[in-house]
Amino acid sequence: MTASGGAYYRPLAIPPRDAPQEALPLAGTGARWTHAERLSRSAPPQVLPAAAVPAPLRDTICAPRPDLAGVPLDTPRLMGILNVTPDSFSDGGRHFDPSRAMAQARALQEAGAAILDIGGESTRPGASPVPADEEIVRTAPVISALAEADFAAPISIDTRNAPVAEAAFDAGAAILNDVSALTHDPAMADLAARAGAPVCLMHAQGTPETMQKNPRYGDVLLDVYDALAARRDAALAAGVAPGQIVLDPGIGFGKTQGHNMALCAGLSLFHGLGCPVMLGVSRKGFIGVIGDAPIAADRAPGSVALALDAVRQGVHILRVHDVAAHRQALALWQALGGGHP
Numbered sequence: 001m002t003a004s005g006g007a008y009y010r011p012l013a014i015p016p017r018d019a020p021q022e023a024l025p026l027a028g029t030g031a032r033w034t035h036a037e038r039l040s041r042s043a044p045p046q047v048l049p050a051a052a053v054p055a056p057l058r059d060t061i062c063a064p065r066p067d068l069a070g071v072p073l074d075t076p077r078l079m080g081i082l083n084v085t086p087d088s089f090s091d092g093g094r095h096f097d098p099s100r101a102m103a104q105a106r107a108l109q110e111a112g113a114a115i116l117d118i119g120g121e122s123t124r125p126g127a128s129p130v131p132a133d134e135e136i137v138r139t140a141p142v143i144s145a146l147a148e149a150d151f152a153a154p155i156s157i158d159t160r161n162a163p164v165a166e167a168a169f170d171a172g173a174a175i176l177n178d179v180s181a182l183t184h185d186p187a188m189a190d191l192a193a194r195a196g197a198p199v200c201l202m203h204a205q206g207t208p209e210t211m212q213k214n215p216r217y218g219d220v221l222l223d224v225y226d227a228l229a230a231r232r233d234a235a236l237a238a239g240v241a242p243g244q245i246v247l248d249p250g251i252g253f254g255k256t257q258g259h260n261m262a263l264c265a266g267l268s269l270f271h272g273l274g275c276p277v278m279l280g281v282s283r284k285g286f287i288g289v290i291g292d293a294p295i296a297a298d299r300a301p302g303s304v305a306l307a308l309d310a311v312r313q314g315v316h317i318l319r320v321h322d323v324a325a326h327r328q329a330l331a332l333w334q335a336l337g338g339g340h341p
């Protein structure tokens, strides 16, 4: 929601330990805020007290978010990544075999994943699309086997294709994670509405094949905000329930390093859209560049650093490969009074 005159308000997050009594809650999380940065495309940023934020937007920023497939979002939740692909950028081929996929799913849950995200198509920069039939063969049997084994964490299917999502729902998946925000497959919006399942709408500029070829924005934070608002509204118009939409700025999807950093630094802006916020930075290339870690599996420390800053800003869901490392970091952050008992 933007106020009249094209203004955007980014709540400036404070950990509860440092927050004065009058501080407001941030999207139902432990984070707090007393001031907001007023942003616009035509004027320099200006810091204002929360009382100066238009009341409906202020209420939206503060409000708790509903549970996601039974997972409460009052504390940051880890979504463990399980790529059943031969070619994902950091774990491709490692869990391609169904029994190894099952073992990894259990390991992620034991390590602290509240949600498991299963994908059968790499969307790394330059990746070619995978036929839907192949994506189904990779993902649906693993989801069925987990459902039959009474796997406790809700399963999310990471796909852009409606037949894959449908097969996953039939097999027992509870959440849809679509990196195209329901734009890739014209049948996806209707399927999402019919399924009545929570949907993550992720921002991407372009398609995985070409998205890193010279991505451009006017103001990346505001452009992604507007684009997510439009995708949220399209999902609502298609019949997805308001409490079932999660939004994700899509780190690395048609973004330079500068774009990624601007989105991570300004993440709290997205609370103005009134939905839970998800972030997926785990092991991504820019962490390797800034953190001097050319091998993706060596990027857990940099991933954790960005995750903690996102938690400071009231993020609800962190999509991560290294669940145990994130869980440990969150426990220390919380013990220090960072938020979320």
Ligand code: HH2
Pocket: 081, 083, 085, 087, 088, 089, 090, 119, 121, 122, 123, 124, 158, 177, 178, 179, 200, 202, 248, 250, 251, 278, 279, 280, 281, 319
């Ligand atoms: N990133 C990837 C895939 N799916 N979904 C959401 N919501 N947010 C993300 O940032 C996101 C995502 C890419 O990471 P990964 O799955 O590890 O790699 P690959 O696409 O190569 O399988």
